[in-house]
Amino acid sequence: MPVYKAPTRDARFVINEVLKLESYSNLPGFEQATADMIDAVIEEGGRFTAEVLAPLNLSGDQQGCTRNADGSVTTPSGFKEAHAQFREAGWGTLSAPEQFGGQGLPHVLGFAMEEFVSSANQAWGMYPGLTNGAVSAILAKGSAEQQAKYLPKMISNEWLGTMNLTEPHCGTDLGLIRTRAVPNADGSYAITGTKIFISAGENDFTANIIHLVLAKTPDAPDSTKGISLFIVPKVLVNDDGSLGARNAVSCGSLEHKMGIHGNATCVMNYDGATGWMVGEENKGLAAMFIMMNAARLGVGVQGLSQAEAAYQNAVQYAQDRRQGRALTGPAEPDQKADTLFVHPDVRRMLMDAKAFTEGMRALCLWGALQVDLTHKAATEEERQMADDLISLLTPVIKGYGTDKGFDTAVNMQQVFGGHGYIEEWGMSQFVRDARITQIYEGANGVQAMDLVGRKLAQNGGRAVQAFFALVDAEAAAAKAKPELAGLAERVEKANGELKAATMWFMQNGMTNPNNVGAGAHHYMHMMGIVALGLMWLRMGEVAAEALAAGTGDAAFYKAKLVTARYFGERFTPDAGALRRKIEGGAEAIMELPVEAFARA
Template sequence: MPSYNAPVRDTRFVINELLDLSSYADLPGFEAVTPELVDTLVEEAGKFAGEVLAPLNMIGDKEGCTRHPDGRVTTPPGFREAYNQFREAGWGAISMPTEFGGQGLPHVLNFVVEEFVDAANIGFGLYPGLAMGAVAALANAGTQEQQQTYLPRLVSGEWLGTMNLTEAHCGTDLGLIRTKAVPQDDGSYAISGTKIFISSGEHDLTENIIHLVLAKMPDAPEGTKGISLFVVPKILVNADGSLGERNTLSCGAIEEKMGLHGSATCVMNYDGAKGWLVGQENRGLAAMFVMMNAARLGVGIQGLGQAETAFQNGANYARERRQGRALTGPADPGQPADPIIVHPDVRRMLMNAKALTEGLRALALWSGLQVDLAHKAKTAEERQAADDLIGLLTPIVKGYTTEKAFEVTVAMQQVYGGHGYITEWGMEQFVRDARIPMIYEGTNGVQAMDLCGRKLAKDGGRAIQAFFQLVDEDIAAAKDDAQLSEIAAKLAKAVGEQKAATMWFLQNGMTNPNNVGAGAFNYLSLMGIVCVGLMWLRMARVAARKLAEGAEDKAFYEAKLVTARYFADRMMPEAGALRHMIEGGSDAMMALPADAFGAVS
């Protein structure tokens, strides 16, 4: 059975030393964020994830969720008890607004909790994770009455939420949805239609579930311009806040999935269910995007969590499993064979995993800080800069992180050899569970097109130019430092490849948009390398300073410097190949007729 120990030391390093969160103490919500508070939060969250949630991970995978004949859904054994502990401890309310009972701490600290929860038990993590998006959407676009009715209980975790977008005939192209919302005399709407792939659509963790549903009113404009957003509770709420009668909605089925068996992914049927408009008529997609953007960052963290727990188990196995001898001679002559960690190819997989998980953690938490600064920085200019940056980083955190996380889980399964294919070792579950974050909340191809088709050109390229300036400034500050100069030089080369690829898009995308589409995924990967490379340069700078100051935890900081060099030497050079792929254009990719992809007779 696999184990999980939250990466407490590395997380504290990123929060307290790399991001230096306490330096923002003069901003709202940051006042109490001392290194001591961070240490306590990280320790306790890690303990809860490791001791309560991780033991339920394989149980959730094996037992799954059960739909009963009356439409009720029960979660796997232990999930209800674990959720009660989660709620009572306030883990879901860390960054929730204080006016509705939340703790109001920075989002970046909630990202820490999300990683630990998802690493320990991703199926469990989906239940409270979606409630945060529901809170964000209602706080942003809901009426005062809607906020007072739903937000205190969503924030406390007494109720949970969902988002209902997808229908059987349409996924990403939401303009094709058929769910209808018919106005009623009392100001409500009758919602009718079927939604699929609805995470947490029905379960037994809370008494009520608050669904946010996209639908179209009669005579609505065609396409996405005719979509409205509605709040549709499972149990109707009376004027005094008590629960009333059951709404006319139900779970028609639980999807049979490759992984995430602990999460109830439901087909939801709305049969004239009572709902209320959220925000403006026909402006539902804009209101829902608040929830979707939060979810996309959360999905990136899900991927990171799977990579971390797979890496931990792969490293433990490599230290214990004995097979063969080191190429340079027996490493342990007293034993019949050496641990497989002595073999360079096993080290390659482990070092790739270490460089990616630690680099992606830094990127995720830095992104979380930008979410906070976009709302709380002192000046309008600072808030705009942070908002520009998080818009640019969101497809990277979702797309690049989940791609690399899946690679890590597959590689760690490979470390186990044949045992990695056997269920009892747990590695094949990590692979299955890590596959879905690449798909949902907008496939990674969609993330790439969002980056290249929208974000690069937005506001005349303001965000990407600011990003390039930020990277260039870090490189310039490190180029004369003996311990950092080589890493900085390789990052300079990688970002140079990204700049060239960006210019190629500008020169070739207008005449043939397929050139952008053909290179978008490669560009997302290229920018991901630059982003993680920037994180490693910054982590190396902190580590070098700490060593110069005589820090006690010498081995930790030395490992940071070695891993930074490894990423620069072995992973940054991929940037050049990706640029060349982008410049290959779309001609050959798009040349064959559709029937050329049919079966060969």
């Protein structure tokens, strides 16, 4: 059975030592987040996920979900009970607003917990995870009445929530949706249509599920400008908060998927179901993007989570499995063979995973802090800077984080050799589960276009210029420190390649926008490398200071410096290659007629 131990020391390192969360104690919600409190939440969250959720991961994959004849869905053994424990412990309330029963803690803590949950059991974690997305939309756009009616029970996880966007004929292009919302006399709407790929659409965790549904009103424009968002509860909620009649929404079938078998991916049928509009008519896309942005960061965390879980198992296997001898001569001559750890190519894969997961964890938690600062920072300037940075980097965290997260899970499976291909070892599941993260909440090609087509140019490029300046400033400072000079030079160089690619887009995108589209995915990866480089500079700096100060735990800090060096040597060179690919432009990509792709 696969192992899992929440990386609490690493999370605390980032939160307390790198982000220095305590230094924000002047901001609302942060005042409670003392180092002691943070440590307690992280350790207890780590214990819960490792002890309660992780043991259900492999069995959940093997059992999957079952749709019963009455349309109800049974989740794998233990899932429902684990959710009851999660709910009772209040894990869903961590960073939700106190006004609706949340604990109002910084998102940083919520994200740390999301990583642990998802590493332990991604399919399970999606049930409360989707609820968070639905909550954020109601928080941002719901009426006071809607907020009061739904949010407390969703935040407490008494009810769950879902997001209903995709239809059989459209996913990315939501302007094509066909689900209709016809006004009823009482101000509600009758919702009719079919939604597919609805994660957690039906399940046995809770007495009610609050669906957020995109649909078109009768006179809506036939485009993305004609989409509205609706609350459609599975069970109607009376004014006193008690449950009323069953609504006309049901799960038509479950999908057979490559992974996340423990999550019920539903076809949802709306047959004149009663719904209530959230926010303004025809402004559903904006509300949807609030859900999506939160969800995209969450998916980036999932990319990290599967890489981390797979990494831990590969480390264990590489210690246990003896095969061959060190190239420098037997490391343990009294044994018949050395462990896999002596082989440089095995270590290369493990170091790669270590450098990615630790860098990505820092980036996700730093991103969570920006989410908080967007709303809570003391000055308008700080709020804008945080908003700029997290808007810019959301597609990078989602797209680069899940691409590299998947590749890492694949490499960790590779460490196992043939055993990695056998389901009982669990490595296949990490790969299969990680695979969806590159696809859902906007496929990574869509993330790349969001980055280069929207985020780069916003406000005259203010965000990307701020990012470049931030990286250059920190790299310049780090060059003065002998332990970090090599990394700093490499990150600075990668940042230079990124600037050059940005310039190339500006110069070549006007004449032909396909030049930007053809390089978008490469650009997203470049920015991911530079962003992780920034994180490694910061982590390296803290580690160097701790070692100089002799604060103890020297092995931990030394490992950070070695891993930072590895990152510089093995991650940053790709930035130059990606730039050269971008500069190839669109010509060879767009030239061939469609027929030329067919085989004869």
